[in-house]
Amino acid sequence: MTAPGGIMPGLRRTPLRRVAGIDRLAVAGGALLAVIVLAALLAPWIAPYPEDGGSATHALEALLPPSGAHWFGTDQVGRDVLSRVLFGARTSLLIAVAVLVISGVAGVVLGVVAGYAGGWLRDVIMRVTDVFLAFPALLLSLALAVVLQPSVTTVIVAIAITWWPWYARLTASVAASVSTRGFVDAARCLGVPAPVIVFRHVLPNSLTPVLVQLSLDGGGVILTAAALSYLGLGAHEPTAEWGLMVQQGQSLFTTDWWVVTLPGLAILLTAFAFNVLGEGLRVRLAR
Amino acid sequence: MNGSLIEIRDLTVRVGGRVIASLPELDVRPGECVAIVGESGSGKTTTLLATLGLVHGAEVTGRITVGGVDVLSAGPAVLRSIRGSRAALVMQSPQAALNPTMRLGTLMRRSLARHGVKGAAARSRAEEAVTAVLLDPAILRRYPHQVSGGQAQRFAIALAIALGAEVVLADEPTSALDVTVQAEVVGVLRRLRDERGLAVLLVSHDLALVSTIADRVVVMRDGAVVESGLATEVFARPGDPYTRELIAAVPRLPGEPDELSEEER
C-alpha cells in the first residue's frame, strides 16, 4: 500500500536521502556511545596499566609525552593517562546513567501524575518544580556539593536534584495532552481506576519525548559532573574522573598538553555521542 | 484544442511500477463542474494533484493540459504561473495553508501584487472577490485563526477568483465542515459557476454532495475509473455495481423516496 502521503509534495515526508542521513547520525551516535560504554566496562582488561586507574604512582615516569609505551603519555605522578581515561569513563558514565535514571524516573512519575490529574495536584507539583527550576542547575549543585562531602555520590545527588524538574515539566505537558485523547476517555468510561490509566495508557504514550530529552541530556550531565569535579566538589584523588583530571592537568597545558587535553577530548567525545544519538532519535521519532 | 480548460488523456500515475491512478480521458470546460468520486485509496486525489503537476516521486505518463499548457513537460516557472493565475487548488483544510501571522487582506494584496495588480485596483478586486463568495469585506482585516473553517474555505475560493483563475480544483473542500457550512461552500461554488462561468474540478467521497453541483462525474476505485458520464444519468441509472453501492450508502432523510429500491428489485 502506498500511502497518499508518499506522493504528496513535501506535505509529510522529508526527502529520502535526508532521512537516511539522519538515521545514519543516530546510528553513528549510538555506535560511538557503545564503544565508549564497552571501553568503560572492559577498562580493567584493556587498560595497558590497570593499576594506574587507582592509587598507584610511578614518580620516576612522571610527565612522559605520548609514546609506544604510553599512548597518551603519563601524568604528574607517572600514571598512564590512557589507563586513567579508560577508568575515568566508568566514573563519568556511572554518573551519567545514575543521574538520568534517578531524575528521569522521579520527573516522569511526578510529571505524568500532574499531567493526568490536573487541578490542585498539578499545581502543587508544578510549583515545586518551579522552585527547583528557579536555581541555576550548576549553582544548586555547587551549594549541595559544598554541604555534602565531595564524592561521586554527591555529584550524582546534586545533579539529579537539579535535573528532574525538567523531565517533570516536559512529561506533565505531554501527559496533559495525552490525557485528553479518546482512548483515555474510553478507559475512564470503562471504570478503569485512575492509577491504572496513568501507568497503562498515559505514561507509555508520553514517554517518547522524554526518552529523547534524556539521551540529549546525557552529554550535559557528563559536562556538569566534570565541572563539579573540576571545581573540587566531586570525585577526588585517587578516583579517575575526567573533570578531575582536567583540573589537575590544567596548569600543565602549555608544557605537557596531553595530561589535560586527552581527558578533555574524552569528555567532548562522550557528550557529543549522547547529543548525536538524542538528535537522531528526536528526528526519527518525530516522523 | 476543444475549448477545455483541463484536458487529460491516458493519464497513468505509477509509484514503484504500481499503478495508483489511471484516467483515460477527462475534460473540464468553462462553466462546468466535473467531479471525481471515490473512497480512500481510489486515486482521486492523486489525479487532482497530477493535473497541477504536484505529484512528486511518482512516474506520470499521458497528456495533461491546463489552459492549453502541457503540464507534464512544463518547467517549474510555467507550472507556478498556471497554478497562480489560471487554475487554483482548494484543499481540505485551507486554514493550514494560510500564513497565521498575516491578515487575510495582506495575503490577498501580496498575491495580487505578484500578478501585477496593486493599489486601489487591488483593493477593489479583493473586496469584489470576497463579496462574490458571500463574505463580509471586513474579513480582510482578520487573521486566519479568527475565521471559521467555512469562511477560510470561501476565502480560498475568493483568492482564486481574484487572481483570475478560470478553474478551481477542490480536494474534499467540505468534508471537515458541518452540513450547513458545507452547503454554503458548495452553494458559493455553484453560484460562481453559474454567474461567472468558473469551472470546477471537485474531488469528493460524498456522492450526495457531488450530485448537488456536478455536471459530469467520474467514479474511481482502486486507481481506475469504473464509470463516468453525465451526473444525472449516472445517478439515475448507475451502470457499475460499485456506483450502486456508493449510491445506496447515501444516508436518506425520512420521507425521502428510496430511489434505487424500485428500479433494482
Place this chain on the structure above:
Amino acid sequence: MTAPTVLGAEGVTLAYGATAVVHDVTLAVGEGGVGLIGESGSGKTTLARALLGLLRPRSGSLRYGSRDLASLDRRGRAEFRRAVQPVFQDGSEALDPRMTAEASITEALTTHHRMTRDERRARVGTLLGDVGLDPVLAGRRPHQMSGGQRQRVAIARALAVEPRLLVLDEPTSALDVTVQARILDLLEGLAADRGLGHLLITHNLGVVGRLCRTSYVMFAGRVVESGPTAALLTRPAHPYTRALRDAVPTLGGEPPRATGRTEAAPASTGCPFRLRCPFAVERCAQETPALRDVEGRSVACHRAEEVLTGDAPRQ
C-alpha cells in the same frame, strides 16, 4: 416511546472555566435511539462528555436511571460504567496506539470481571465476530487497521462490558461513505438484537433518521427543538432544524442556496439563532424564546407555527 430513562439531564449547565457552553439542557435517553443534532460549537459533544460522567455540571443534575450521577456510591458508579459506553468519532484516537485490538478489548473485559486467559481469548473472538471483524485482527495495532476496522474494534470494546446504552459521538463522520453505511448497519443491528439503547451525536440528519426515534436539536448550547425524529425532519418547527435538514445533500434533491449568513455568531441577546434566521422579526431580538409544546414536539421559537406551515419567507 416511554422506555425507562437510562441516562438523563435535568436543567444541566456546563462550563469550561468561566464560559458556559451548555445552558439549561433537559434530555432523556431510554432504550431505543435518541439523536442529538447540532453543528460544531453547539455544545453537543460537551453534553455527551457530561452524560458519560467525564465532566461535572455547573448546575442541574445528571441522572442515571432514577439516581443522580453525582451521588452514586462506588457500586453504583461501577454499575453506571458498565451500563453506559462511548464510541468516539475517530477510532484511531479512541484506541491506545500501543495496544493491540485484543489488549484493548481485554482491558474492558477484565475491568469488571475476573477471567481466565482462555475465557478472555474466547470472548475477544466472539466480540470481534459480533462486530464483523476477522479474529486475525486481534493482534493488530490501530495503525495497522483501516478506519472502519478501528471503529469496529472500538464498538467491540464498548460491547465487552454488555452495556445498556451506547453514547455515539459522530461515530462515522471520519469514514468513507460505504464504510459509514456498514457501521450504521452494524449499530442498527446491535440496537435491534440486544435492545441496546443509544444516544447518537451528529451534525448529519441523514444518519439520525435511520437510527433514532427521538431527536434533540441543539444550537449555541441550548436545545431548540426536540421530538420524534420523523416529525422533526419532515416538518421542522424550528428554523434551525429546517436549515439543518435543507443542508443535507440528497441525490437529485434541490440544493440549498448559499446565504452568506450560515457562519454568523450566535446572538448574545434575544434568540441566539436570529442572525441566521429567515423568519426573524422584531420580537426575536427582544425576547429569548422558551421551549414550548407545538404539535407533539418541544420547540424554542416565537414563530414555530409559521415555520411548520412554511408560510414565512424562505430566503
